[in-house]
Amino acid sequence: MSNWEILWSARDQFWRGFFSTMEIFGLSISAAFAIGCGMLYLLEGSRPRLTVPLRVFIDGMRMLPFLILAYLLYYGLPAFDVRLDAWWSGVGALAVYHGCYFAEIFRGARLTFPPGQVEAAKAHGFTKGKMFFRLILPQIVMQTRPLLGNQLIYALKDTAFLVIITVQELTAAANSLSGTYFIPTEAFIVVIGFYWVVSVVMEIIIKQCGRFSAKRGFDNV
Amino acid sequence: MNASAWHMLLEGAWTTVWISGISIAMGVTAGLILALIRLARIPVVDQLLVLYISLARATPLVTLALFIFLSAPTFGINLDRNVAGILALTLNTTAFNAEIWRSAFRNFSREQREAAMAAGMTPWIIFRRIMLPQMMITSLPGLINEMSFLIKGSPAIAVIGIVDLTRVTNRISAVTYEPLPPILVACALYMAAIGSLVWLQRIAERRANRLAV
Amino acid sequence: MFEKNTSEQTASEKTVPDDAARTDRTAVSIRHLSKSFDGVEVLRDVDLEVREGDVVTILGSSGSGKSTLLRCINWLEQPDSGSIHIGGQRIGVNDAGRPMPVRELAQVRARTGMVFQSFNLWPHLNVLHNVTEAPIYVLGKSKAEAEAHARELLEKVGMSAKANAYPSTLSGGQKQRVAIARALAMQPEVMLFDEPTSALDPELVGEVLAVIKDLSAEGYTMIIVTHEMAFSRAVSDKVVFLDKGLIIEQADPETFFTNPSTERVRKFLEREVI
Numbered sequence: 001m002s003n004w005e006i007l008w009s010a011r012d013q014f015w016r017g018f019f020s021t022m023e024i025f026g027l028s029i030s031a032a033f034a035i036g037c038g039m040l041y042l043l044e045g046s047r048p049r050l051t052v053p054l055r056v057f058i059d060g061m062r063m064l065p066f067l068i069l070a071y072l073l074y075y076g077l078p079a080f081d082v083r084l085d086a087w088w089s090g091v092g093a094l095a096v097y098h099g100c101y102f103a104e105i106f107r108g109a110r111l112t113f114p115p116g117q118v119e120a121a122k123a124h125g126f127t128k129g130k131m132f133f134r135l136i137l138p139q140i141v142m143q144t145r146p147l148l149g150n151q152l153i154y155a156l157k158d159t160a161f162l163v164i165i166t167v168q169e170l171t172a173a174a175n176s177l178s179g180t181y182f183i184p185t186e187a188f189i190v191v192i193g194f195y196w197v198v199s200v201v202m203e204i205i206i207k208q209c210g211r212f213s214a215k216r217g218f219d220n221v
Numbered sequence: 222m223n224a225s226a227w228h229m230l231l232e233g234a235w236t237t238v239w240i241s242g243i244s245i246a247m248g249v250t251a252g253l254i255l256a257l258i259r260l261a262r263i264p265v266v267d268q269l270l271v272l273y274i275s276l277a278r279a280t281p282l283v284t285l286a287l288f289i290f291l292s293a294p295t296f297g298i299n300l301d302r303n304v305a306g307i308l309a310l311t312l313n314t315t316a317f318n319a320e321i322w323r324s325a326f327r328n329f330s331r332e333q334r335e336a337a338m339a340a341g342m343t344p345w346i347i348f349r350r351i352m353l354p355q356m357m358i359t360s361l362p363g364l365i366n367e368m369s370f371l372i373k374g375s376p377a378i379a380v381i382g383i384v385d386l387t388r389v390t391n392r393i394s395a396v397t398y399e400p401l402p403p404i405l406v407a408c409a410l411y412m413a414a415i416g417s418l419v420w421l422q423r424i425a426e427r428r429a430n431r432l433a434v
Numbered sequence: 435m436f437e438k439n440t441s442e443q444t445a446s447e448k449t450v451p452d453d454a455a456r457t458d459r460t461a462v463s464i465r466h467l468s469k470s471f472d473g474v475e476v477l478r479d480v481d482l483e484v485r486e487g488d489v490v491t492i493l494g495s496s497g498s499g500k501s502t503l504l505r506c507i508n509w510l511e512q513p514d515s516g517s518i519h520i521g522g523q524r525i526g527v528n529d530a531g532r533p534m535p536v537r538e539l540a541q542v543r544a545r546t547g548m549v550f551q552s553f554n555l556w557p558h559l560n561v562l563h564n565v566t567e568a569p570i571y572v573l574g575k576s577k578a579e580a581e582a583h584a585r586e587l588l589e590k591v592g593m594s595a596k597a598n599a600y601p602s603t604l605s606g607g608q609k610q611r612v613a614i615a616r617a618l619a620m621q622p623e624v625m626l627f628d629e630p631t632s633a634l635d636p637e638l639v640g641e642v643l644a645v646i647k648d649l650s651a652e653g654y655t656m657i658i659v660t661h662e663m664a665f666s667r668a669v670s671d672k673v674v675f676l677d678k679g680l681i682i683e684q685a686d687p688e689t690f691f692t693n694p695s696t697e698r699v700r701k702f703l704e705r706e707v708i
Contacts, residue, residue: 060412063369063411063412063415063416063419064373064408064411064412064415065372065373065374065375065376065387065411066373066376067376067377067379067387068376068387068390068404068407068408068411071387071390071391071400071404072404072405072408075390075391075394075400075401075404076400076401076404076405078400079399079400079401153278153279156279156281157279157280157281157282158281159281160281160282160283160284160377161281161283161376161377163283163380164283164376164379164380170284171281171283171284171287174284174287175287175291178287178291178292182295183295184287184288184291184292184295185288185292185295185296188284188287188288188291188292189288191284192276192279192280192284192285192288195279195280195281195284196275196276196279196280198279199278199279200275200279330554332550332552332554333554333556333557335510335550335554336548336550336554336555336556336613337556337568338508338510338540338543339508339510339543339546339547339548339550339617339626340543340544340547340548340567340568340572340616340617340620341540341541341542341543341544341545341568341572341620342540342568342571342572343536343537343540344536346571346572350567350571351556351567354558355556355557355558358558431600431602432557432558432602
């Protein structure tokens with residue numbers, strides 16, 4: 001049997017790894033998006049005492065490697081009697097870490113958000129929450145989509161770090177296959193192909209969103 | 222944490238620093254060379270470079286490090302793990318740096334180049350004396366930003382057994398049974414390193430803005 | 435107007451010929467020059483002779499091809515046909531009729547100096563180094579020699595106080611005066627000015643024109659594309675009028691401005707306040 005045939009016969013392991021990675025990625029990125037939006041809402045200033053600590057927290061996270069945060073959750077939290085397994089530590093770390101990046105991206109766009117629109121909304125009697133979710137957030141998300149797209153790719157790549165805290169995902173699958181059959185080159189080429197295809201697909205989707213957004217006139221407000 | 226724990230931690234920090242440092246230096250230079258090659262638009266070579274850049278941007282560092290370290294022996298190459306780590310970081314960062322350099326080239330002012338040509342400068346002198354010094358200033362913020370990404374990605378080399386600043390916290394807690402303190406100290410060291418890069422980036426941005434007349 | 439040939443040329447290696455010789459010798463010779471962009475003809479069979487020591491101003495409405503003509507002279511634009519000689523040497527095409535190698539082209543370009551509408555100073559170099567850069571790296575002058583010459587030239591354009599300033603801190607008029615010094619530093623056989631005052635605020639135009647006037651009095655050969663009629667009348671030995679890529683009138687300034695032979699030029703002059 002050639003190496004490629006060996007890999008083909010072990011395709012189930014790849015698929016399991018792939019779906020595991022996509023599951024982790026999908027779950028954590030959704031949570032991260034929610035965290036980012038929530039942080040942006042808090043930064044709107046309805047609770048002034050929260051804004052400074054929140055900014056410090058966001059900036060602090062952006063100065064850390066992702067893996068050290070995963071370590072903190074996985075190895076560090078038991079000191080406070082909070083025990084997360086590797087999988088949840090990984091998902092949690094990804095969500096918080098990339099949530100902060102999302103928040104920072106949104107914050108940058110919020111700074112240049114036309115104040116006239118906010119005033120118009122206030123004049124029409126919008127509540128703060130309605131104004132944020134109906135007016136500000138949708139525009140900011142559409143406007144920042146290229147940066148969000150980049151961040152999605154970073155988040156996808158960061159899922160691979162979880163192999164180090166023993167999460168069974170795509171890179172772990174390649175690692176164990178290459179160990180079992182001693183065919184590292186082929187195994188990793190396949191896995192890198194998986195990551196690449198997902199990234200390219202995400203890029204295409206982001207571009208398609210761009211077309212939709214241009215049609216709706218989000219870009220030239 | 223006792224003295225030997227501190228000692229180990231600093232050793233881990235040093236490993237992160239020197240491996241990142243070498244990778245940054247090689248990545249910045251190789252990125253410039255790739256950008257120059259891409260500007261020449263050599264058929265086939267150009268497409269290969271586009272593919273490389275696209276692949277390098279999509280491949281997780283952990284995966285890349287494992288790939289290089291594990292598959293090198295099957296080609297009869299015995300790679301030291303440090304070399305494999307540096308290679309992985311460099312291959313990754315080069316792709317990003319190449320794009321930074323390339324955009325600096327493409328945005329370079331045509332008028333300034335014309336002024337240099339009118340003064341009788343040859344393309345090489347124009348590149349070396351007029352373009353490169355300015356491109357270094359305009360690219361620096363992006364390059365520094367990429368350096369902090371590299372440091373944030375550097376714990377990936379732990380996967381091939383290099384004891385860097387992240388991995389060393391495991392080693393320490395294996396002795397002390399207290400994982401939290403070394404992790405927190407490592408966090409602080411990372412923040413100091415990346416924080417100073419962010420600070421440098423701001424200075425570099427100010428300088429670059431001053432150049433834009 | 436061009437009797438004096440003073441001071442600055444003394445430092446020169448390529449010394450400018452003395453007055454007796456310079457009046458008849460051709461500095462720039464343009465023959466049958468044609469050029470089109472995307473099928474639009476911007477220059478049509480242009481012929482122009484510029485003698486050493488002459489100041490020629492090129493006038494015409496925008497889009498008449500005057501900037502393109504100037505940019506062809508130092509090959510920043512490549513003409514489609516025709517030839518240009520600078521001091522007897524053909525630019526852009528070598529003896530074998532092939533495109534010139536870049537190195538050789540650079541050498542011919544170095545015989546001209548160009549001043550651009552948008553100054554195009556190099557922002558990473560201070561004023562002094564903007565002026566010394568090409569003399570050092572193209573002519574191979576020593577740093578000391580280049581700097582001494584640069585200081586003289588900055589003095590001449592009234593910018594010596596700003597020798598250590600960076601371009602971004604200068605006004606438009608100051609930038610343009612530095613750009614003139616930078617071009618002069620190469621001791622060119624001909625100076626090319628491409629609308630040197632068009633990008634300036636009105637109150638800064640005067641200082642730049644005054645510098646160019648001084649140069650004309652010193653006997654420099656200059657070709658100037660401009661919109662400044664009074665200036666053109668005052669400094670020119672010859673005025674050339676371009677319309678739709680054709681030279682439709684060449685004359686001495688008196689004739690050109692008081693008694694032009696074509697209706698087109700008369701109309702053009704009517705619109706201008708002289």
